[in-house]
Amino acid sequence: MPTRQRWTAAIAGFCITLLPAAKAEPVLRIGAIPDQNPEKLNRLYGLVADELNQQLGVKVVYVPATDYTAAVSAFRTGSLDLVWFGGLTGVQASLQKPGAQMLAQRDIDAQFYSVFIANSRSGLKPIHTQKGLIALKGKRFTFGSESSTSGRLMPQYFLAQAGIKLADFAGGAPGFSGSHDATIALVQSGTYDAGAVNEQVWKSSLRSGKANRSKVVQIWRTPSYPDYLWLGQPNLDKRFGKGFSAKLRQSIISWRSTDPEQKQILNLFGAQQFTTVTTGGYRQIEQVGRQIGKIR
Amino acid sequence: MRPAAPLWVLLPCLVVLPVLALLPGISHGGGWELVGQFAAAALRPSLDPIVLGSVLGGLAVTVGMALLGWAGSLVLGLVLGIASSRVVWRTCYGSAAPASWIRRLLAIPRSIHELLWGLLLLQVIGLQPVVAVVAIAIPFGALVARVVSDLLDAMPTASLDALRCSGSNSPAALFTALGPPLLPQVVSYSGYRLECALRSATLLGVFGLGGLGTELRLTLQSLAFHELWSGMWALLAVMLLLEALMGWLRRRWAMPARLGLSQRGVGSQGQEMVAVAMTLLPVLVLVAWRLEVHPASLLQWQGMPPLGAADWGAVGALPWPRLIGNTLMLTLVAASLAVGLAPLLLLLVQPWPAACALLRGVWALGRLWPPPLTALLLLFVLQPGVLTGALALGFHNLGILGRLLLEASETSGDNQDQALLTAGVGPRLAMLYGRFSHLAQPYLAYGAYRADVILRESVVVGLVGATGLGSQLLEALSSFANDQLIALVLAYALLTLLGEDLSDRARQWLLETTHGDGHPQEAGGTWR
Numbered sequence: 001m002p003t004r005q006r007w008t009a010a011i012a013g014f015c016i017t018l019l020p021a022a023k024a025e026p027v028l029r030i031g032a033i034p035d036q037n038p039e040k041l042n043r044l045y046g047l048v049a050d051e052l053n054q055q056l057g058v059k060v061v062y063v064p065a066t067d068y069t070a071a072v073s074a075f076r077t078g079s080l081d082l083v084w085f086g087g088l089t090g091v092q093a094s095l096q097k098p099g100a101q102m103l104a105q106r107d108i109d110a111q112f113y114s115v116f117i118a119n120s121r122s123g124l125k126p127i128h129t130q131k132g133l134i135a136l137k138g139k140r141f142t143f144g145s146e147s148s149t150s151g152r153l154m155p156q157y158f159l160a161q162a163g164i165k166l167a168d169f170a171g172g173a174p175g176f177s178g179s180h181d182a183t184i185a186l187v188q189s190g191t192y193d194a195g196a197v198n199e200q201v202w203k204s205s206l207r208s209g210k211a212n213r214s215k216v217v218q219i220w221r222t223p224s225y226p227d228y229l230w231l232g233q234p235n236l237d238k239r240f241g242k243g244f245s246a247k248l249r250q251s252i253i254s255w256r257s258t259d260p261e262q263k264q265i266l267n268l269f270g271a272q273q274f275t276t277v278t279t280g281g282y283r284q285i286e287q288v289g290r291q292i293g294k295i296r
Numbered sequence: 297m298r299p300a301a302p303l304w305v306l307l308p309c310l311v312v313l314p315v316l317a318l319l320p321g322i323s324h325g326g327g328w329e330l331v332g333q334f335a336a337a338a339l340r341p342s343l344d345p346i347v348l349g350s351v352l353g354g355l356a357v358t359v360g361m362a363l364l365g366w367a368g369s370l371v372l373g374l375v376l377g378i379a380s381s382r383v384v385w386r387t388c389y390g391s392a393a394p395a396s397w398i399r400r401l402l403a404i405p406r407s408i409h410e411l412l413w414g415l416l417l418l419q420v421i422g423l424q425p426v427v428a429v430v431a432i433a434i435p436f437g438a439l440v441a442r443v444v445s446d447l448l449d450a451m452p453t454a455s456l457d458a459l460r461c462s463g464s465n466s467p468a469a470l471f472t473a474l475g476p477p478l479l480p481q482v483v484s485y486s487g488y489r490l491e492c493a494l495r496s497a498t499l500l501g502v503f504g505l506g507g508l509g510t511e512l513r514l515t516l517q518s519l520a521f522h523e524l525w526s527g528m529w530a531l532l533a534v535m536l537l538l539e540a541l542m543g544w545l546r547r548r549w550a551m552p553a554r555l556g557l558s559q560r561g562v563g564s565q566g567q568e569m570v571a572v573a574m575t576l577l578p579v580l581v582l583v584a585w586r587l588e589v590h591p592a593s594l595l596q597w598q599g600m601p602p603l604g605a606a607d608w609g610a611v612g613a614l615p616w617p618r619l620i621g622n623t624l625m626l627t628l629v630a631a632s633l634a635v636g637l638a639p640l641l642l643l644l645v646q647p648w649p650a651a652c653a654l655l656r657g658v659w660a661l662g663r664l665w666p667p668p669l670t671a672l673l674l675l676f677v678l679q680p681g682v683l684t685g686a687l688a689l690g691f692h693n694l695g696i697l698g699r700l701l702l703e704a705s706e707t708s709g710d711n712q713d714q715a716l717l718t719a720g721v722g723p724r725l726a727m728l729y730g731r732f733s734h735l736a737q738p739y740l741a742y743g744a745y746r747a748d749v750i751l752r753e754s755v756v757v758g759l760v761g762a763t764g765l766g767s768q769l770l771e772a773l774s775s776f777a778n779d780q781l782i783a784l785v786l787a788y789a790l791l792t793l794l795g796e797d798l799s800d801r802a803r804q805w806l807l808e809t810t811h812g813d814g815h816p817q818e819a820g821g822t823w824r
Binding site for chain 2: 031069076185
């Protein structure tokens, strides 16, 4: 064989090895944006994928996601099979993908709370009834992330019920700190007089000492509403075999803190354990989302 | 009376005065502690192996995305650039009319920021690695196309005419006459585009499209500053390395400096270029394979979500004048800050080498930091709003402009500077009149172009709220309000097209009215 042909053959062979392997088995692609320690989950995602892989016997890939909107679109387009959504994003995603399955949620998610917190020098006192939120008028106020259920949607809803419009805050608009951690830090530092955060993150910040009780205090706890959930694609059974969705749900629900790996996962999600989903409650989220214009 | 040429450079600085006057009104001071923690963490980045592992992994993805997007944009840009060149059409077809049509069409993809491309593609294709690559390739490609066609059309046609007259066919004549002088300029410009691509890839990550940007945003939001800085230092190292490599290649291949005034022909380094290009190809294939970038997934379009009917009444009821006004204000303030502060700061630190080095470092950080993250950081001490967004964008662009000015001022006006110095003039004045008088026009011309870029970029600081079209657009995205989204993207495109036209006119005016000596046409016109 002349040298030239030999080279051509070698290069062609090399190129073939580069081609992606033919589609053999389906891969379960999961994604999550937890409200707490998202950067850690991003690093320890191997844990969740390994755990599911062990229990279900399918290849599991974790896809890091930072952006709620991106995660919803990724779910709709089928790039993600199983996603840990917030209440609002979960409803947005299931409306956009009819037949999506609400597989599991944490023990705390069926009755979830937000808390309003205030800087201790702001002069804001604990509020006993929802009407008392009127004291926030003219104060510097911040929400968390724009699409967050506990950091924006429900607090905004409860504020509206108490007769406070977004334009009533100092500066004519509220801030969006971007995350619950940032909201706590900003209210604690006095950048904002008050803010709304997810109760679970607030409690864990108090425990860890990130939040200093002498500088930032809780002034009101909202009524309960349903929040986070694991949402699965409608076609899981078709792709992974009959009964796969049920197996998947069972697997998530079976995680206990007695197992060291599962304990790490549960800690990451700030959960004692996962349970089945009470779907009815999310109708309230949908209604609120529609009122506020985040669902159309 | 007109101010002397070099003083023009300092004129935009005047915007600092109203900004300083307004700052106390929007600051609440309380967050300085957090900013202090952030700054202190710079010295003690986290060295946890898990953190470092994910930083390096993210960095590899970002660099890979940048490389692929850049390569795509070059291919796209060269093909489209030749297709939109007047001289090519005139030579091959007899009329230049199709060129101007293609040119006009290309303005549309260019007018939409890569972030918007990314988020829009995400809607139709899904979260695939290829999205970020294509999001970079499309607007960059259209930009490269414009530069290539401008370069082609600005070339002297004597050799082309000679070849045509001697009977060679059109493509061969074009290739022979215009190819060699085009190559060094394209290579030099493409090196600069690679730096831009790295910045864009990081930015796309901030908005959830993968890579180190994702990591940076998450760590900032969790206030994990030590871990944030691990990522920052790694990114800084890669960026400086890349810039140094590009500078070295540019010098080695005797390329014109970016704002430089002299042009030389092709060096004898053609073989090296070919060798580099050849090694680049398998590297690109390998990167695409590792990142699982499958071009085929581009064809798998997903239907749009089953949503309610479009409500155009509500779209019309958006506060358009305020949105557009805020966007323009944001652009103007950010551009003036960036354009004006770069020469001023350079003059201020001129006598002290240490301060000069520090300034370089701060500018490098400015280039590196995605503006939305600067904006999030600024929120610790400032209220959300136009000014906060403008400061974030201004800082980023100051980093870019500053480096450019620094490079240019090192290579031009050396004699005048020395002459003034020996005549007993202070170092600052010597720099101002010696070096800057050459650069004033090309620099301002580049500044006009930069303002146009900033207008496009203003969408990325929409995160901090109340910043005009950008924040409304992100809000529409997260509400999946497609009607609003379409209207806002169109408004953005229209605005940037107008802005481009305006900045083109400003640039032409600046480059054509000669105040001093020098040949600014070549220098300022091509660099974007």
